[in-house]
Amino acid sequence: MKAYELQSNGGIDALLLIDRPEPQLDYGLVLIRVRATSLNYRDLLVAEGAYGSGVKYPLIPLSDGAGEVVAVGEGVTRVKVGDRVAGIFFQGWIAGSLTRESMKSDLGGGIDGMLAEYVVLHQDGLVILPDHLSYVQGATLPCAAVTAWHALVSKGNIIEGNSVLLLGTGGVSTFALLFAKLYGARIILTSSSDEKLARAKDLGADETINYKLTPDWEKKVYELTNRTGVDHVVEVGGTGTLPQSLQAVRVGGRVSLIGVLSGRGSVIDPMPILFKSVTLQGIYVGSRKMFEAMNQAIQQYNLQPVIDRVFPFSEAKAAYHYLKGGAHFGKVVIEID
Template sequence: MKAVTVPSPGGLERLELTDRAEPGSPGPGEIRVRIRASSLNFHDYGVVSGMIPAADGRIPMSDGAGDVEAVGEGVDEFAPGDAVVSTFFPGWLDGPARVGDFRTTPGDGVDGYACEWVVRPATWFTHAPRGYSHAEAATLTTAGLTAWRALVVDAGLKAGDTILTLGTGGVSIFALQFAKAMGARVIATSSSDEKIARLQQLGADHTINYRAEPEWGRRVKTLTDGRGVDHVIEVGGPGTLPQSIEAVRIGGHISLIGVLTGRGGEIPTAKLMAKQARLQGLIVGSRTHQQEMIRGIEASGLRPIIDSTFSLEEIADAFRHEEAGRHFGKICLGW
């Protein structure tokens, strides 16, 4: 079978399309899945670029969607022909967060889904949403579930709330879509007027060009009559967190999801304390969270925003497209 591997050290120019043995029949509790699609995340970029060290020859990509071809003894949740999508933390089935690293994450600590077939425990997958393409389903494992957990599980989003999203990456776009589907108001930022127009088309109630307004936290306060937003989807990290703290309401909630601006920096802790806001870090979610999200997606009819799709052989070009930062929503691989 075809599989992409990451040599050690990594690098986009060093990604290899290899021919590996096709996996055999599933054992007890396992399913065999024909993988059809994946989607790109910043964490995957860290692995393939060498920023995140991985074992020599690792198969990358944490997101995988495809069709069940066979089930092992004792598997009754899935049947051949079912469309499925992978989970980010295969061992975190339910309950509170219990994983603090990526040692069990496909595409990092173990082989991922940049390949044609896998045989894995059935609990490593959930059903895909009814009517979704494989590429659409593949956007959910990391980006979709991160946004869902941040807003619904951790923040308790409800109709009438106001949220702030930063940028137009996969998590931020999903957050906008989930929030609008649940009756919330959305303030969205971008540095591109073209992307701002698309955010408005998706239902953003207010938009801010953060290059034109570097003190965008104050602008958010103005847009909310001085109150601030209930929830912030914070994907930037130390470079944007001070403005997010300015923008959040007293007693509000900030989901710290990304570190696109770096891993350390000065944070206005006194203002955070005065705001009495909750700053919560998170990494994706559990299998149960994913199943709940998919039920929500099926009830609302939400469809992900896919910027572009590349073939498996074009994986390096897909990541170069991500590097350029011109995408809006998710970049996918399909084969």
């Protein structure tokens, strides 16, 4: 079978298309013909060796993928041949709290991922796709969608009338927009592109802010919320934006720290967290239980993932470069013929 391997942490150029033997089944395992995969910012960090010491090379990358079950091993009862499935990000995180042991089971990081024609996963590490989604759409769910659901629903307990601040228009932010709108929240969204802001409005954003034109965007958020601040911030920027997010959230509000797009390593003043009694929560994707609850909502309300561009399998490197360029709105997908 064909698969892509990161031969080292040498960046996108270390990604090579290789031949591997078709994986074999054992007890409890499932053979999946992968139909589509999607990229996350995390995949760029893995390629560049910036994701931590748990990544071992050579590695088949990408946590996100969807496909068809083509064979099952002895003892498999959760899925059957012909089922349309996606792998969960942490293959060992089924429910409850994340553990150190479960953290070692991240697809495309601690273990081989989805950028291959065929993969073998344990039956416990799979979910059934919502009926109305294509494989391309289903491939967008395992990381960005589950992360947004975890932040706003599983831990955030979002309710109608809440206000939510979203930073940017990448995968996590666009899924968070869909989920926040589903729950009847008021959404404020930032971007440096007026075109992207207009598209966000079309998806349901109530207020938008161009942070290049309004660098003190936290003050604008404060004004838009009657000098109160938002209930939730989905913080994907990291140290470059976290201080402003802490100013933009209300007293007793919640900041979900998810990404490091604007950097990491700087000193953060803890006083706003203390004085405003802010809940600052780290969100590291989510469990299978969260994924399944999210899929029920996606199916019930016929939600459609936001996809920017689909690349063929032969152009996987180009998909990486496109994501790195930051021009995308929503998800970048690689389709496998």
